Amino acid sequence: MPSIKTTIKAQPTIFVIFGGTGDLNWRKLAPAIYNLYLENSLPENFAIIGTGRTKLSDEEFREKLLEGINKFSRRGKADKKDWAQFCHHVFYQISDVQKEETYTELRGRIEKLAKDWKQEPQVIYYLAVSPNFFPVIARNIASHKLSENVDNTRLVFEKPFGHDLESSKALNQLLGELFDEKQIYRIDHYLGKETVQNIMAFRFANSLFEPLWNRNHIEHVQISVTEQLGVGDRGGYYEGAGALRDMVQNHLLQLLCLIAMEAPTNFGAEEVRNRKVDVLHAMRRFSKEEVRLNAVRGQYGQGWIEGKEVPGYREEEGVDPDSNTETFAAAKFFIDNWRWQGVPFYVRTGKRMHQTASVISIQFKDVPHFIFPPETTETWQQNRLVISIQPEMSIRLQLQAKRPGLEMVLNTVDMVFDYKGTYAFEAPEAYETLLLDTMVGDQTLFMRADQVEAAWDLLMPILNAWQAKKSLNFPNYSADSWGPEVAEALIARDGFHWFSLPLSTKKYTKDGEHI
Incomplete structure (x- = not known):
């Protein structure tokens, strides 16, 4: 900045x-x-x-x-x-x-x-x-x-800026007739978080990752934003939104753009936003038939969270007892360009999950030729870059190293950049950053009209398919779980599994904070 x-x-x-x-x-x-x-x-x-x-x-x-x-x-x-x-x-x-x-x-x-x-x-x-x-x-x-x-x-x-593609276009058209685009600040508080801003610094201020940041070396990318909280007193609002509108259309797609965007020629707001919208335009659109194979939904039932019984979504205040609204959504996206062709980007978000966390996991391809005997690799893992936004703020690179001892035994070690351990001062809250940017007229961290519309355009096939067909198995995951079985199947079909932070970080959550 x-x-x-x-x-x-x-x-x-x-x-x-x-x-x-x-x-x-x-x-x-x-x-x-x-x-x-x-x-x-x-x-x-x-x-x-x-x-x-x-x-x-x-x-x-x-x-x-x-x-x-x-x-x-x-x-x-x-x-x-x-x-x-x-x-x-x-x-x-x-x-x-x-x-x-x-x-x-x-x-x-x-x-x-x-x-x-x-x-x-x-x-x-x-x-x-x-x-x-x-x-x-x-x-x-x-x-x-x-x-x-x-x-x-x-x-x-x-947010939400529009309810679907048509309403977002209508609102953008109205605002465009009344104001200049440089007067309009569409805020997504996620973009003001320190770790999110650091993604660009990490990618474009360091030369060592760029040669690896492509389909030749990266196997897949995961973006997860999960919450222990339910809808609380927001049931009336959530009934008209759901997880796809409330989280994927803005927060998760913005994170995906930061990971996948090409290097801008400068740090100007328009140049950065141009590169983000390029990603959205390059993302593969689903046909009606492809939605079923690439997107899944869920709705939480009753259960226990940290020893306290919690209601299911349909028992929450303001919620239809026969609601078809999803509280969990997961999808597999592809970006059809030279850098990312064939690399799956998995996103998931849900309420009443086992852990409150916002994590990006970038898994690199396995070594091309394995020289070590099988007995040395009991804990073998592929290299992974983990960007944790919440509960901890950190960036860690997971590598293989020899365990101390007389025998050659490999295990995973972390190279960690941790905010708390590196900086003595406390990071500002996201709204502090975004309000300051608004005061000085810096729109870098704010969404432009075409970004909003491109995100809605990408998700409309999923929204239309889910609205047209009622889910017959809701609720399909219990509180304090990792979501519905169909979400595991979505990623397991490709031979992968969802990455989760170690449970030791669980207590970092802020009481009542909506992420």
Whole structure:
């Protein structure tokens, strides 16, 4: 990332958070902005304006945000002196996003702050609301001339960005008519995670891996994002989404693009995003017949997690007792280009799994000629590169080495880059990175319109097939398992098995965090 702190110090900034009383602001956005403030990464003049229909005073809103910061900030409870200085920048506006007076009042607030600061501020509109409200908020921001300065206004949209290919195209078309693309920030918090960002540094700042990063040396790639948590109080939302929409369309495909992309000519946002979308365009589309062989789904039943009985998905609040929504999805993809032709990319994600983890495993081909006697290789494994995003942040290369002793006995050893062991300071949360990038206009870690549409286009055959045919065996995996048997069969047919982190890392999970 470019050094930009000196740039932002001179630029007054207003954060307008639609959905200011919501869970996202409480758990993620407010703690992130507060941490940026503590690290001196905010300009001297800044303001946070939260909007919502709940009747709150400025002071009541501040108290609510303080409660969230004390509970969820990586720094722990806020220092009283620091908070006393910060909270004077926080305001609340009782608003209904469908009423025009909301935007008239916002305009007045922005103009007053600009007058007080004697400098035009940049305004970041963060839509932390249901996607149903994206069009109405966007239209009103444009019609009330709250985004006329293209260089100083930005809009941040949370996922899901569309419900399918058609709806994503319609939303992109609307936003394209109202705003310039450089004003639009489609956020995927996964791309702000330190280990995810380090994938590009690892690949393109080191020369030794590039000669191996292709079909001649890599046998297959796995990307797994698994959760112990169920849907909790998000059952109503999840019923209209499912694992494929909620996780694969954005998080997992973005990780796949980082692993598979060609080297960009520079670190500019457009060049990096061009290379990512190249991957999506090169991915093989499934016919109706191929969906059954290359994609599987599952739904969790009741079970026990760490000694506590948990309900099945169909017993969760807001869920249809006869639901056909998948809580687990796995697929085998191919990228039809010179680098990756024939290399399978396996992705899986699921809820109520045995472990909360986000792991990328790159398995290299076996040695071409095996010279060691069979008795030396009881624990023989092929070389593997493991990028762990959660629960631990690490990159490890698994090699074969001789075990100490008089006999030639081989076993697997790890060469490890571990964040906790290498750096003394704590890594910023993903939202801190992404909010800072939004402030300085760096779109490298944000999705472009064509990326979103290409991802939906890839998944539509699977979505259509699953919606057209009800699964007759749901629920098909129990809580605290590794998913349905069909997922094991999907990868076992090719002679492989799913890679999982050692269970000793299991306790790193953050209580209640949705990954």
